[in-house]
Amino acid sequence: MATELLSARQLADHIGVSTGTILGWVEQRGLPSIRLSKRTIRFDPVAVEHWLREHHAEPPASTPCGTDGNRHGSKQQVPGA
Numbered sequence: 001m002a003t004e005l006l007s008a009r010q011l012a013d014h015i016g017v018s019t020g021t022i023l024g025w026v027e028q029r030g031l032p033s034i035r036l037s038k039r040t041i042r043f044d045p046v047a048v049e050h051w052l053r054e055h056h057a058e059p060p061a062s063t064p065c066g067t068d069g070n071r072h073g074s075k076q077q078v079p080g081a
Contacts (some may be wrong), residue, residue, distance in 0.1 A: 006048075
């Protein structure tokens with residue numbers, strides 16, 4: 001079964017940060033993303049979960065992030081963000 005990809009807004013809502021933070025992490029910190037067009041970007045929740053762990057930020061308790069319908073996870077702090 002394929003993992004559902006998330007939009008920047010869905011991901012931001014889920015981990016409790018702004019859409020601007022998500023897009024900034026893509027450009028400045030290497031958050032894994034899939035660019036479908038110039039204006040469309042999607043995120044694999046499994047890849048994002050791994051990235052958050054590598055950058056010392058735990059994703060919300062859902063497994064994997066975004067797949068349990070919980071769009072209001074606790075805010076995450078990434079060092080230096």
